[in-house]
Amino acid sequence: MSRHNIVLSVNGKRTSLEVESDRSLLDVIREDLKLTGTKRGCDNGDCGACTVLLNGKPVNSCLVLAVQADGQDVSTIEGVALDDELHPIQEAFIEHGAVQCGFCTPAMIMTAKVLIEETPQPTREEIKKAISGTLCRCTGYVQIIDAIQSCGQSSK
């Protein structure tokens, strides 16, 4: 096991850490940085609850070694709200009943944020494909898709 000093940007903030080689980015986000919005669902890439943005792209943070985040940009759910206001995507999730237990919600929102930035008015099929890597056991997905689609339409 080796130890590494890393410097990364977390939600825009320069962050220095010492990490052991075998710790995952998920471990470090939750345990060292105390950013517990990102959830540990399965720890092996099968559920998507741990999704964060690595250089703007959704990844399973359980499958990224913390040391691999050296020099990279990491965005978590804590960075989504704008100062005192919720992001429009977060508002849409609430309005559409897309949050039940909330465990998949951070991952869904991170994914939705990237989707809408890349495809301002996504179709339902595009939304389904984008969220296909995150499981929800509560909602049956319809409200989540509705919420994301409503954001797309309103960003005209």
Place this chain on the structure above:
Amino acid sequence: MASFDYIKPTSLNNLINYVSQAKLEGAILAGGTDLLNKIRSGLITKRALFDISDLKEISAIADEGDNLRIGAAVRMREIADSNVVRDSLPFLCMAAGQMGSPQIRNRATVGGNISSASPCADSVPPLMAAGAKLKLRSQDGDREVSLENFMKDAGQTSIRDHEVLTDIIVPKLGVGCRSHFCKVGRRKALAISVINLAGWLKTDPTGVVKDVKIVLGSVAPTAFRAKGAEAVLKGTIATRSIIQKAAKKAAEESSPISDIRGSEKERRLLVEAWTFRLIEVLTS
């Protein structure tokens, strides 16, 4: 979980030196979407992982005229999004876009998908059908091997313990070739293939099948060419009954196992049904 040292080689040569020294005690860390799970579950133990994330030499898709050269560290997402792959190897584009999940595709690499040698690997059927060759480099020099000969058994390739997979050289499908890929899983995403298959086909102006390649995955220790099915089609105009005959042959050529994702019998039925559909698409 026994731990490992993390090393990030600064160049391909640097990586080769590390791999030569470490041999089987080291492993290449690319996307980590398979390797890290195996290490954490104790299935494999490595003293050192060599991260190839930033090795530019093996991270590009290059158009080389008749071939595409795909670096082993190219992410599946890059292959799925690539215009040149979409235009010259449509079925590889399809496979890359269906593997895993978006999050996994943003990390997983084609070199890793091949090297893990899962019988269910999604990139292997289209690459094998297209006649892909692999470039392997060591301190002794370069070696080239066909993907077909590289895949030895479930979980086993013919890579030598001091070698690094650097490139996948894929001949482009010619003008007039149609290609298709099917992935059958228990759900549409985050699913390990129960069966997967890829094929390409070319007819002459009268509609006679001039050339066809069909590769079946997940129904044998490695993906393989369904040569019997191909022989049924070649030189014919593919009527419904000929396609049925080819699909039946494909099912006979398979040697599926029963596991948690499906029984041997189910898999054989799936091979027959989906080979039929694949050929229908290729000849429609």
